[in-house]
Amino acid sequence: MVLLYKYDPESNFNNQKKFGELHQFVINDLKKVDFLIKEKIKNKINYIPEVASHLFKAGGKRIRPMLCLACARLCNYKGLKHINLSACIEFIHTATLLHDDVIDESKKRRGVITANNIWGNKSSVLVGDFLLSKSFELMTEVENIEVLKVLSETSSIIIEGEISQMISNRNMSTTEDEYLNIIKSKTSNLFATAAKINSYLTKSKVEYKNALDSFGMNLGTAFQIIDDLLDYKAVEKDMGKMVGDDFKEGKITLPIILALRRSNQIENNFWKKTIQNGEINPGDFQKACSILKKREVFDDIYIRAKHYGAIAKDALGIFDNSKEKKILINIVDFVINRSF
Amino acid sequence: MVLLYKYDPESNFNNQKKFGELHQFVINDLKKVDFLIKEKIKNKINYIPEVASHLFKAGGKRIRPMLCLACARLCNYKGLKHINLSACIEFIHTATLLHDDVIDESKKRRGVITANNIWGNKSSVLVGDFLLSKSFELMTEVENIEVLKVLSETSSIIIEGEISQMISNRNMSTTEDEYLNIIKSKTSNLFATAAKINSYLTKSKVEYKNALDSFGMNLGTAFQIIDDLLDYKAVEKDMGKMVGDDFKEGKITLPIILALRRSNQIENNFWKKTIQNGEINPGDFQKACSILKKREVFDDIYIRAKHYGAIAKDALGIFDNSKEKKILINIVDFVINRSF
Numbered sequence: 199m200v201l202l203y204k205y206d207p208e209s210n211f212n213n214q215k216k217f218g219e220l221h222q223f224v225i226n227d228l229k230k231v232d233f234l235i236k237e238k239i240k241n242k243i244n245y246i247p248e249v250a251s252h253l254f255k256a257g258g259k260r261i262r263p264m265l266c267l268a269c270a271r272l273c274n275y276k277g278l279k280h281i282n283l284s285a286c287i288e289f290i291h292t293a294t295l296l297h298d299d300v301i302d303e304s305k306k307r308r309g310v311i312t313a314n315n316i317w318g319n320k321s322s323v324l325v326g327d328f329l330l331s332k333s334f335e336l337m338t339e340v341e342n343i344e345v346l347k348v349l350s351e352t353s354s355i356i357i358e359g360e361i362s363q364m365i366s367n368r369n370m371s372t373t374e375d376e377y378l379n380i381i382k383s384k385t386s387n388l389f390a391t392a393a394k395i396n397s398y399l400t401k402s403k404v405e406y407k408n409a410l411d412s413f414g415m416n417l418g419t420a421f422q423i424i425d426d427l428l429d430y431k432a433v434e435k436d437m438g439k440m441v442g443d444d445f446k447e448g449k450i451t452l453p454i455i456l457a458l459r460r461s462n463q464i465e466n467n468f469w470k471k472t473i474q475n476g477e478i479n480p481g482d483f484q485k486a487c488s489i490l491k492k493r494e495v496f497d498d499i500y501i502r503a504k505h506y507g508a509i510a511k512d513a514l515g516i517f518d519n520s521k522e523k524k525i526l527i528n529i530v531d532f533v534i535n536r537s538f
Numbered sequence: 539m540v541l542l543y544k545y546d547p548e549s550n551f552n553n554q555k556k557f558g559e560l561h562q563f564v565i566n567d568l569k570k571v572d573f574l575i576k577e578k579i580k581n582k583i584n585y586i587p588e589v590a591s592h593l594f595k596a597g598g599k600r601i602r603p604m605l606c607l608a609c610a611r612l613c614n615y616k617g618l619k620h621i622n623l624s625a626c627i628e629f630i631h632t633a634t635l636l637h638d639d640v641i642d643e644s645k646k647r648r649g650v651i652t653a654n655n656i657w658g659n660k661s662s663v664l665v666g667d668f669l670l671s672k673s674f675e676l677m678t679e680v681e682n683i684e685v686l687k688v689l690s691e692t693s694s695i696i697i698e699g700e701i702s703q704m705i706s707n708r709n710m711s712t713t714e715d716e717y718l719n720i721i722k723s724k725t726s727n728l729f730a731t732a733a734k735i736n737s738y739l740t741k742s743k744v745e746y747k748n749a750l751d752s753f754g755m756n757l758g759t760a761f762q763i764i765d766d767l768l769d770y771k772a773v774e775k776d777m778g779k780m781v782g783d784d785f786k787e788g789k790i791t792l793p794i795i796l797a798l799r800r801s802n803q804i805e806n807n808f809w810k811k812t813i814q815n816g817e818i819n820p821g822d823f824q825k826a827c828s829i830l831k832k833r834e835v836f837d838d839i840y841i842r843a844k845h846y847g848a849i850a851k852d853a854l855g856i857f858d859n860s861k862e863k864k865i866l867i868n869i870v871d872f873v874i875n876r877s878f
Contacts, residue, residue: 241698243698243701243702243705245701245705246698246701294667297663297664297667300659300660300663301660301663301664319640319659320640320641320704321701321704323637323640323641323663324637324641324697324700324701324704325701326667327634327637327666327667327670327697327700328694328697328698328701330667330670330671331670331690331693331694331697332694334674334690334693335687335690335691335694337690338683338686338687338690341683343678343681343683346678346686347675347678350671350674350675350677350678351675353671353674354668354671354672354675357664357667357668357671358581358583358586358668360664360667361583361585361586361661361664361665361668362583364660364661364664365583365585
């Protein structure tokens with residue numbers, strides 16, 4: 199077996215730089231998080247860091263750990279436990295990505311070939327389990343029962359969301375509300391936890407905890423809505439993962455939900471053939487995109503995302519003005535306007 | 539989708555009765571554990587209890603939760619948290635079984651068709667994740683950081699064992715020591731945790747904790763050695779899972795390790811064809827069993843298992859004589875002499 203393991207935190211920075219201001223603000227803490235991740239995936243079984251670091255090395259936006267670090271500053275947290283919590287959140291996220299790629303049979307993620315495509319499904323399942331277990335080890339090191347309860351519950355909720363999504367696949371009667379519940383469960387909840395988790399260490403008042411929860415939930419919802427839009431709209435090199443994957447897998451995301459309600463009979467037959475029955479011919483993805491464009495789906499999705507973004511911004515209203523508050527508010531627009 | 543969920547704790551009892559004395563001793567607590575498991579897998583998404591209860595319903599020996607309950611009595615624990623811990627240990631075990639069946643592509647487990655074979659790999663991966671997350675929720679309810687550290691570390695170690703086993707598959711140079719390290723990691727460690735975990739609640743002296751750890755480790759090692767033997771020796775209806783699975787999957791277990799070191803050139807070519815290259819023809823499993831018999835592998839494996847059994851029994855020497863101590867010592871022989 200060729201040992202590919204050469205972990206280099208710097209390699210992530212290109213992607214993170216796209217989050218410019220936020221990245222600059224937390225850069226010193228983020229280096230500590232990267233170092234801790236590197237330490238935690240070290241193992242006497244070389245195979246584990248090899249597979250795990252494949253995904254960490256490829257980077258990703260690192261928005262969840264950065265959010266956790268910035269919110270620690272907003273809560274005026276002075277200790278070091280936010281480093282653990284930030285790494286823990288990235289571990290939970292990465293574990294779900296590994297299992298996601300098995301479930302979706304994905305070929306590419308973050309611009310590189312997926313682990314399951316190199317090492318097979320078996321290793322992705324087990325290394326995902328390993329990362330999930332390590333996330334629990336990281337939590338327990340924080341030695342705070344309330345923090346543990348929030349994080350372990352978050353982990354269950356994410357998986358419930360993944361299961362709901364699996365069940366809704368190819369089900370054309372899925373409503374926008376059902377879709378929202380799924381993405382809140384699988385995505386927004388971890389954003390909310392990242393945002394509020396440090397407030398349990400600083401023993402912040404409940405209204406501040408709730409404000410951070412609301413900020414994270416709505417930012418996460420906007421983030422996922424845009425992610426699902428970009429699967430139809432982005433250029434592949436910007437997106438990292440392969441554009442059109444959701445379409446091929448018959449995932450019922452917002453672009454499809456809106457299109458289904460605006461299509462004529464001919465278009466509806468097309469969705470039935472492709473999304474419901476999974477019969478996809480060359481050129482069908484381009485055809486799907488042109489229907490979405492014709493039915494003005496993209497514009498309306500931006501309006502939806504901005505709605506959740508506006509709630510997120512207002513949620514932080516109870517915090518005094520500060521540099522960190524300004525940066526957190528700015529990432530809302532950044533998340534909505536990104537092309538990757 | 540047909541809703542199969544009809545959880546009936548009584549249905550497990552046939553298997554558990556095989557552990558007679560131990561089962562009778564913990565029966566009241568075990569009913570509480572069964573009830574808690576039932577409560578914890580309830581979910582608004584019907585699909586989750588449906589898949590999860592498929593495996594719980596099929597029963598299994600329930601040796602780990604019974605061990606946990608009996609050892610709580612040995613530690614003179616008076617509270618109710620041992621019910622949580624016992625359920626938590628069964629959840630960790632069941633999660634690994636679900637993922638195991640995906641990895642091994644198993645068709646049968648505990649005498650019934652595996653979940654992955656009914657609902658597909660995707661749902662086994664996700665419901666396994668769900669159970670693993672629920673096990674962490676159960677741990678946090680105990681509100682004891684030391685207990686959490688032991689259990690979360692155990693969970694990582696099990697997965698490391700599974701990964702080591704996957705890597706050793708079809709590798710004929712695997713030594714008996716490497717095999718022992720794998721089974722200690724994937725099996726014995728959870729037995730050790732089941733045995734000792736309550737001693738953290740009773741704040742037992744370290745020598746009692748270590749004694750329980752040693753008892754569990756060695757009992758678990760004997761248990762897994764016999765499990766691996768039965769995959770060649772048992773009658774399928776007794777074993778629950780399909781006999782010959784390890785052979786088909788090229789797993790390097792003790793029967794193969796010993797046979798490889800005692801075979802002549804013709805037999806070695808047979809192992810190379812079947813275990814290393816995975817070329818299995820009708821009748822090959824029977825041929826494998828006859829080589830094991832001819833080379834007296836079975837008898838020597840019993841001697842090996844008894845060695846670990848003896849260490850387990852002696853480990854409890856520092857405890858005063860009691861009914862629970864006697865029952866725990868008796869299960870060692872029961873584990874070794876079972877035919878299922």
